[in-house]
Amino acid sequence: MIGIKLPVSEEEIRKLKAGDEISITGVMITARDAAHKYLVETGGEDVKDLLRDSMIYHCGPVVKKEGDKYSFVAAGPTTSIREEPYEGPVIAKYGVRGVIGKGGMGPDTLKACAEHGCVYLSAVGGLATTLARSVVEVLDVHKLEEFGVPEAMWVIRVENFPAVVTMDSHGRSVHDEIEKLSRKKYEELLEK
Amino acid sequence: MDRGRLEESLFDLIRRASTSLPPDVVAAMRRGIAAEGEGASAGTSLELMLENAKQAREGTTPICQDTGALLFFVEYGPDFRQKEIEEAARAATVRATEEYILRPNAVDPVTGANSGNNLGPGSPDFHFNQRDEEGLRVRLLLKGGGSENVGAQYKLPDGRLKAGRDLEGVRKCIIDTVYNAQGKGCAPGVVGVCAGGNRGSSFGWSKEQLLRDLGDTNPDPVLAELENTLMEELNGLGIGPSGFGGKTTVLGVKIGKQHRLPACFFVSVSYTCWAYRKAFMSVQGGEVTYDWD
Ligand code: SF4
Numbered sequence: 001m002i003g004i005k006l007p008v009s010e011e012e013i014r015k016l017k018a019g020d021e022i023s024i025t026g027v028m029i030t031a032r033d034a035a036h037k038y039l040v041e042t043g044g045e046d047v048k049d050l051l052r053d054s055m056i057y058h059c060g061p062v063v064k065k066e067g068d069k070y071s072f073v074a075a076g077p078t079t080s081i082r083e084e085p086y087e088g089p090v091i092a093k094y095g096v097r098g099v100i101g102k103g104g105m106g107p108d109t110l111k112a113c114a115e116h117g118c119v120y121l122s123a124v125g126g127l128a129t130t131l132a133r134s135v136v137e138v139l140d141v142h143k144l145e146e147f148g149v150p151e152a153m154w155v156i157r158v159e160n161f162p163a164v165v166t167m168d169s170h171g172r173s174v175h176d177e178i179e180k181l182s183r184k185k186y187e188e189l190l191e192k
Numbered sequence: 193m194d195r196g197r198l199e200e201s202l203f204d205l206i207r208r209a210s211t212s213l214p215p216d217v218v219a220a221m222r223r224g225i226a227a228e229g230e231g232a233s234a235g236t237s238l239e240l241m242l243e244n245a246k247q248a249r250e251g252t253t254p255i256c257q258d259t260g261a262l263l264f265f266v267e268y269g270p271d272f273r274q275k276e277i278e279e280a281a282r283a284a285t286v287r288a289t290e291e292y293i294l295r296p297n298a299v300d301p302v303t304g305a306n307s308g309n310n311l312g313p314g315s316p317d318f319h320f321n322q323r324d325e326e327g328l329r330v331r332l333l334l335k336g337g338g339s340e341n342v343g344a345q346y347k348l349p350d351g352r353l354k355a356g357r358d359l360e361g362v363r364k365c366i367i368d369t370v371y372n373a374q375g376k377g378c379a380p381g382v383v384g385v386c387a388g389g390n391r392g393s394s395f396g397w398s399k400e401q402l403l404r405d406l407g408d409t410n411p412d413p414v415l416a417e418l419e420n421t422l423m424e425e426l427n428g429l430g431i432g433p434s435g436f437g438g439k440t441t442v443l444g445v446k447i448g449k450q451h452r453l454p455a456c457f458f459v460s461v462s463y464t465c466w467a468y469r470k471a472f473m474s475v476q477g478g479e480v481t482y483d484w485d
């Protein structure tokens with residue numbers, strides 16, 4: 001397990017290889033569909049400094065509010081591929097060093113990771129409770145009114161957040177490799 | 193049994209399903225960890241899943257934030273009324289949503305509005321059967337959206353798969369579904385299959401296969417053998433937990449059959465993720481029991 005502290009340097013991110021298991025500590029921000037569209041097409045001024053050298057988490061959490069304090073109750077990853085048209089530009093524009101989600105992303109994101117020094121990390125799908133517990137503090141929220149709870153950009157502090165590098169900054173994607181590998185087996189089984 | 197107690201017991205059934213992973217699933221995941229071997233990252237993923245399930249059970253929080261669609265399979269004797277059971281189950285569903293046991297998951301496809309309490313046409317999904325003996329048996333499945341999306345229905349023969357109208361053709365359809373699912377249905381999954389039936393009944397029966405115990409043996413020896421062969425073949429695909437690679441791609445293969453029309457041969461494959469949430473209860477002489485804790 002490799003420990004990564006946020007903010008993180010490009011140099012450190014470039015050392016990571018597809019398949020590495022890592023544990024993240026620091027401040028990151030959640031973003032789903034509405035947030036990605038916003039980051040690319042309109043503003044982003046409000047979160048620009050937060051995103052530099054930090055990470056984006058594809059997550060629509062269940063959030064509890066007590067007084068004026070928020071906390072995450074359930075916070076597993078959501079399917080990342082929906083953000084494929086936006087992720088490359090987001091990585092380029094904001095200097096994001098990591099994108100966390102589930103299911104992997106496409107060639108444009110892989111290319112942006114190589115060009116700008118970023119990685120895609122997979123969190124285990126369905127780990128709602130465990131991942132919510134590694135979110136130790138909700139620091140702030142952007143666009144809550146406009147986007148609603150699951151789509152808002154939550155600024156969170158995580159401790160020992162577990163993830164696996166599945167797309168690195170050297171053009172390797174575990175998702176493509178597994179698909180190719182299983183394709184071979186699949187064809188053999190159909191021929192049998 | 194009075195209405196209040198029935199509702200309370202059904203609420204408890206929903207709570208159990210959403211927050212505790214059944215023992216047969218836990219056992220199958222432990223077998224997966226052993227198969228992956230010491231230090232394998234696929235094994236680590238499975239361990240994280242089990243740890244998450246443990247925390248969910250202790251804290252009475254949902255195992256996954258997508259608490260899925262509710263499918264109630266009910267058998268009731270002459271001492272129960274269908275309408276009463278249905279009303280009690282609806283009330284229990286609303287309460288479970290209010291208490292964060294369920295996420296509001298019923299969306300009107302036309303207006304896009306979420307009903308907010310998991311009620312709506314087709315939600316929950318009820319399957320009733322009357323029986324002669326007194327008492328009540330309720331089996332509940334909570335089926336998540338990501339894994340429901342990777343299910344598929346085939347019409348044999350299928351040219352793309354070179355699948356004919358026989359058991360070999362059925363086998364190919366199942367392999368195709370699991371290959372296409374990759375990690376998207378949160379592998380390792382369990383596949384419930386129906387060979388035959390009409391389009392509607394076939395999918396229904398494939399879901400009922402998911403009520404079987406993962407450790408059971410199909411009473412039909414031909415299907416039992418196919419299940420065993422497929423377990424091995426599918427785990428050989430190398431997709432692994434979450435699709436990161438590994439030897440544990442499926443935790444179970446359960447195949448049922450229904451008679452078909454001479455002109456039709458459907459194969460329906462329902463896929464459930466590792467967050468395989470089910471809970472069963474029985475009522476006999478006013479006493480409520482659950483099949484496991
Ligand atoms: S597929 Fe299952 S484990 Fe994955 S997000 Fe959906 S309900 Fe959760």
